[in-house]
Amino acid sequence: MGRSSRIVALTAATAALLAVAGCAPQDDESPTDTASSGAASCSKESLRTRTPGKLTIATDEPAYEPWFRENKPESGEGFEAAVAYAVAEKLGYARADVTWTRVKFDTAIAPGPKNFDFDINQFSITEERKKAVDFSAPYYLVRQTVIALKSSKIAGRTALADLRDAKLGAQVGTTSYQAITDVIKPTVAPQVYNSNDDAKKALQNGQLDGLVVDLPTAFYITGAELTDATIVGQVPQVGTPEAFGLLLDKGSPLTGCVSGAVGQLTEAGTLTQLEQKWLAQVAGAAELR
Incomplete structure (x- = not known):
């Protein structure tokens, strides 16, 4: 799962995204609980990132279309690149404050300390993986x-x-x-x-x-x-969809704030807009109605 068989929507409704985020089992202290503890705790100055004042985001090498354009996540082009920068902005980080690093899929989901603040790489949220890593609220429901x-x-x-x-x-x-x-x-x-x-x-x-x-x-x-x-x-959404989440170190102090940022982007319709642009219009996967 995730990366869809490892390498081998159009409009995931906002309500559906929130429903998945709301019903997904969480650890003892959920991201939502952490995020709601006070806006100040999620200010840029309060976030305990790997490098103070900077946000380190990871993805795979190479990074594939249409999730990233031309294997250049720093361009912000492609669905996941755009999502990453949108989350960074919600957390208070300008583009110049974002650093990208490359981490293989299997390495990212394995237990152990991470060299990134969060990783975006078509990671499906599963109970098994949640034993080793944290996930944000879903930013994408697979269509x-x-x-x-x-x-x-x-x-x-x-x-x-x-x-x-x-x-x-x-x-x-x-x-x-x-x-x-x-x-x-x-x-x-x-x-x-x-x-x-x-x-x-x-x-x-x-x-x-x-x-x-x-x-x-x-x-x-x-x-x-x-x-x-x-x-x-x-095809319009059916059944219980697979959900992609941002991946963080297990017990990361950033999980609640990152999850909260994803939730804000969902409520604002930003994630739906990014899906429509990068998955439907650019990648040519329009919705059949």
Whole structure:
């Protein structure tokens, strides 16, 4: 999970983001409790960062599109780069106060001291990982997405109704399959596969008009695995979505304030705007309505 099979929404409703943040189990002292202890405790001058007056943010090497543009997180371009700077600004840090460092995904989620203040790298929030690290409130709820070969009859379609006569497939027991049955509701029985690899082969062989996978996986498949495939669009939210959070050291004194900053960005609609810009408009994953 997270990084969607490790390398292998459109509008995640503000209410949904807050619901996930609110119902996610927390440690004895939750980020929300910490953040609400007083605005002064989250002022820049009060934050116990690795370098006083500076904020060190980590991500992987390389950093992939559309989360980061051209492997340059410092540019602020790409969804996660933009989110990172938005959080930094909420905490009182100007761009000049932000330093980026590179940390491998597996290293970041492992127990032990961190060399960053927080890491943004498509980390799924899981109970198992929370035993070793802290997470902020969710900044992104993963959406399910339809992909197709460029030659498919559904390539270029823009509405859910356009997919009703399509032969779609997904991995068994996944939210992707639930998106087909509960949201798209095609007239043709959907195909079920034991793995995404099996489903991809069916797509390549022309046995499917389209394949439903989560959005991060869709970006990877269409960008690195199947060059003749394209993203048709994102499906409205379904089921219990996978949630991405900023990762911090276990017991970090920054967790509450960072989580509070994410919550403010959610309430203001900023995260939704960044999704629309970087995932829908720039990356071409528009929502199917």
